[in-house]
Amino acid sequence: MKTKSNIKVLGIIAVLVVILPLVVQNSYLLQIFINIGSWTLISLGLTILLGYAGQISFAQAAFMGIGAYTAAIITVTLHWPPLLALITTAVISSIMAFLVGLPVLRFKEHYLALITIGFSVMVFVLMNQLSDITGGPGGFIGVPPFSIGSFVFKGDIANYYLIWGTVLISIFLIINLLSSRIGRALETLRSSEIAAKSMGINTFLLKMKVFIFAGVLAGIGGALYAFQLSFIAPNTFNVLESITYLTIVVVGGLRSVWGALIGAIVVTVIEKGLTHLLPLIIPDAGGELESIAYGLLLVLVLLFIPDGLGPTIAKSFKNKRNMTKSSKLKTLDQSN
Amino acid sequence: MTILKVQNVSKVFGGLHAVDNVSFEVKPNEILSVIGPNGAGKTTLFNLITRIYDLSSGNIYFQNQDISKVEAYKLASMGISRTFQNIELFEGLTTLENIMVGGYIHGKCGFVESMFGFRNRSEDKRLEKMAKEKINLIGLQNYEHSEALEIPYGRQRMVEVARALMTSPKVLLLDEPAAGLNSVESEELKKLLLRIRGDGVAIILIEHDMETVMSVSDRIVVMNHGQKLAEGTPSEIQQNQEVIKAYLGEEVF
Numbered sequence: 001m002k003t004k005s006n007i008k009v010l011g012i013i014a015v016l017v018v019i020l021p022l023v024v025q026n027s028y029l030l031q032i033f034i035n036i037g038s039w040t041l042i043s044l045g046l047t048i049l050l051g052y053a054g055q056i057s058f059a060q061a062a063f064m065g066i067g068a069y070t071a072a073i074i075t076v077t078l079h080w081p082p083l084l085a086l087i088t089t090a091v092i093s094s095i096m097a098f099l100v101g102l103p104v105l106r107f108k109e110h111y112l113a114l115i116t117i118g119f120s121v122m123v124f125v126l127m128n129q130l131s132d133i134t135g136g137p138g139g140f141i142g143v144p145p146f147s148i149g150s151f152v153f154k155g156d157i158a159n160y161y162l163i164w165g166t167v168l169i170s171i172f173l174i175i176n177l178l179s180s181r182i183g184r185a186l187e188t189l190r191s192s193e194i195a196a197k198s199m200g201i202n203t204f205l206l207k208m209k210v211f212i213f214a215g216v217l218a219g220i221g222g223a224l225y226a227f228q229l230s231f232i233a234p235n236t237f238n239v240l241e242s243i244t245y246l247t248i249v250v251v252g253g254l255r256s257v258w259g260a261l262i263g264a265i266v267v268t269v270i271e272k273g274l275t276h277l278l279p280l281i282i283p284d285a286g287g288e289l290e291s292i293a294y295g296l297l298l299v300l301v302l303l304f305i306p307d308g309l310g311p312t313i314a315k316s317f318k319n320k321r322n323m324t325k326s327s328k329l330k331t332l333d334q335s336n
Numbered sequence: 337m338t339i340l341k342v343q344n345v346s347k348v349f350g351g352l353h354a355v356d357n358v359s360f361e362v363k364p365n366e367i368l369s370v371i372g373p374n375g376a377g378k379t380t381l382f383n384l385i386t387r388i389y390d391l392s393s394g395n396i397y398f399q400n401q402d403i404s405k406v407e408a409y410k411l412a413s414m415g416i417s418r419t420f421q422n423i424e425l426f427e428g429l430t431t432l433e434n435i436m437v438g439g440y441i442h443g444k445c446g447f448v449e450s451m452f453g454f455r456n457r458s459e460d461k462r463l464e465k466m467a468k469e470k471i472n473l474i475g476l477q478n479y480e481h482s483e484a485l486e487i488p489y490g491r492q493r494m495v496e497v498a499r500a501l502m503t504s505p506k507v508l509l510l511d512e513p514a515a516g517l518n519s520v521e522s523e524e525l526k527k528l529l530l531r532i533r534g535d536g537v538a539i540i541l542i543e544h545d546m547e548t549v550m551s552v553s554d555r556i557v558v559m560n561h562g563q564k565l566a567e568g569t570p571s572e573i574q575q576n577q578e579v580i581k582a583y584l585g586e587e588v589f
Binding site: 173174176177179180181182183184185187188190191192194195196197198199200201202203206209213255 | 386388407408409410411412413417418420424425426427428429433436437438439440441443445446447450451452453456459460463499500502503
C-alpha cells in the first residue's frame, strides 16, 4: 500500500524532473537544481542509515570526496573511460566503508559517529597532503565530463538529467528495499538489537550492508559531482560538510524516503535565500551572520517539526484524506 | 530424550555469581518452569541460553550440539526462540509487522535482491499469511494494524509470543508472559501454552504467577541466589522444605 503510493509519488517527481529544464532555462537556477540533486544523492544513504537503522555517520562528505578523487584520478591520470571510473568508484567506496565499519558496527553504542569523524579528518588530510596525486589544497583540474561510449554528458542540461536520473533510480531501489523483509529488519536495529538477533537477524552484517550502501551512494554522488564541475578541491569534502548532510535528512524527515529530497530542497532554499536576503536587512552582514541565521532556522525546525518535514507533510495529507472520507460517510449515514 | 541440556552453567558479573553452576535438561513436549525470588538469576539464565550473554563457564547443548559459542542470531534458525521480560517490540512497526519480523528466517530475498523488488511481494504475502495465523491463534485480530507499542501491555506480551512462534521454534523461552495479564487473559495464556506444547514445542517458562506455573508445568526448576535449589514436578516442589524456606524466609524456631 505504502509502497504503491511511494512509487506513484516517484512517478510524479520523475515527470516534474523531466519537464523542469524545458520550462526553466536560466542557467543559475539549473545549477541550483543540479546541486539539490547531488545533495539528495549524498544524503539518501543517511536516511536509511540514521532514520531506519539508527546509526549516525559523519563520513558522507568523506565518501563523496573519495568518489570524486577516485573518478578524477582514474580518468585523468590513468586515462580510463568515465563509465569504468564510476564503477571503480563504487567498488572503492564500498571497500572503504567496509574497513571503517568493520571494527565498530558490532557495537550498539555510537562508536560509528566517532570513527567516521576520525576517518573524515584523515581523508581530508590525505587529500591536502598527497599533492602529487590529488593536486593538494589547490584542487584537481580537468576532470572530463561523464560519458557512456560516444555519448558525452556535456553542459548543464545533460548533467542535470544524469544526476536526477541517478537520484530517481536510487529512490526507487530504496522504496523497494524498505518494503521488503530486509526493510522491516532494518527498522528493528533502531529499537532492539537483542530482539532482532533473537529473531535470527544478523545485525552486524545488516548494519554493514547499509553503511556500505550509504557510502557507495555518496561515492557515486562525488564522482558525478567531479564529472559535472571538472574541478574538485578538498574543502568540499571537509567533515563540516557532513553536518550539512545530516541537517538535510533531519530537516527533511528521518523516517521517510523523501526526507533527503525535501531536506535538500529546503536547505538549498534557505541557504540561497539567506545569501540574497541578509545583505538587504543588514547591509554589512558577513558570512558569520549567515551561518547564525542558518543555524537558528534549523533549531526552529527541530523544535517545532521534530519528525522532519517529510513525515509531517505526509501526516497532514492523510488527515485530510481521512476527514473527507469520514465526511462522506456522514453524508451516507444521513441519506440512509 | 533431551532437546536442551544446560550443564554446569555459570555467569559472573564482577564479583556477583548471577548464575552459579546450574544444570538441568528439557525434554521435547514438556513445559519446564523456572521459578525463584527476584534476583535469583532466572532472566540471566535465559540470556545465557539465548546467547545474549557469554557463559563464564559450563556448556549448553541443543539437540546434542554445543551452542555455548554459537552467535545469538543463529539460534532462531536452529529452533530456539524467546520473549523478553521487558518488552522488546520494534518501535514504529504495527503488530502485524512485528510478528512478520519473526518470520525473517523464513525469507530468502537478500539486501540487493530486495532493492529490485521482483520477489518482495510474493515473499511478503507468504510471511503475512503466516503472521495472520499466529494473530488468529493468539487472538490479536483487533490490534493487527495498530502500532505494537501502543496497544495494551498484556496484549504486547502476546505479540511477543506470536513473534517468537513465527520462527517455528523447537524450544520456546517465555520470560514472564503472564505479567500484566488479567484473569481472563491468564486463562487464555494457559490454554495457549498447552496448545503450543501440543504442537511439539518444548517451553521453558519464567513466571511469578504460581497459579499458572503449577497448572501448566510438567516440571519445575527452582532457583535462588543464582543456584538451582530444587527440581521436580509441581507437587514435589510444593512440598519441598528448601523451596518453602526460600520463598518465606528463614524459619525462626
